[in-house]
Amino acid sequence: MALEDKKTFSIIRLKSAFKYAFQGIKYASTVEKNFKIHLLCAVLVLFVSAFLGLQAVEWLFIIISIFGVMALELINSAIERVVDLSTTEIHPLAKQAKDLAAAAVLVYAIMAVIIGIIILGPKLIQLIFNH
Numbered sequence: 001m002a003l004e005d006k007k008t009f010s011i012i013r014l015k016s017a018f019k020y021a022f023q024g025i026k027y028a029s030t031v032e033k034n035f036k037i038h039l040l041c042a043v044l045v046l047f048v049s050a051f052l053g054l055q056a057v058e059w060l061f062i063i064i065s066i067f068g069v070m071a072l073e074l075i076n077s078a079i080e081r082v083v084d085l086s087t088t089e090i091h092p093l094a095k096q097a098k099d100l101a102a103a104a105v106l107v108y109a110i111m112a113v114i115i116g117i118i119i120l121g122p123k124l125i126q127l128i129f130n131h
């Protein structure tokens, strides 16, 4: 294969990869209840953060928290589907796989809430009590 063909080929593959990834996001944001809740919380936190005015490092923590929770939620949904595809039977390993994936989201979400409280908490308290 010529270099030009290889380049075109990889650009097409990259485009397809993006297309499928966006299909996944579209699917999750229309079908997955938990992902919709995370999305709503993310928008809310972004609005509150913008309103309160954060420093660059604070924005970094907020953005890492938001995108981390959503990425883990997407992986959790993918694992749920793979498990359901692998067995329709009740199986302890199926339960462990789903519960462990859900636990990963929970652990990260707890961290995100703690970060939110540390960064937004004092600013919100100041806003409420200085008025």
Ligand SMILES: Nc1ncnc2c1ncn2[C@@H]1O[C@H](COP(=O)(O)OP(=O)(O)OP(=O)(O)O)[C@@H](O)[C@H]1O
Pocket: 034, 080, 087, 088, 089, 090, 091, 092, 094, 095, 096, 098, 099, 102
């Ligand atoms: N094949 C299975 N064998 C054993 N336990 C399972 C199986 N499928 C699901 N479970 C368990 O049943 C409970 C509910 O699982 P379910 O697949 O409905 O997901 P969920 O946690 O309700 O998530 P969601 O509502 O996001 O789909 C979980 O504790 C899960 O581990």
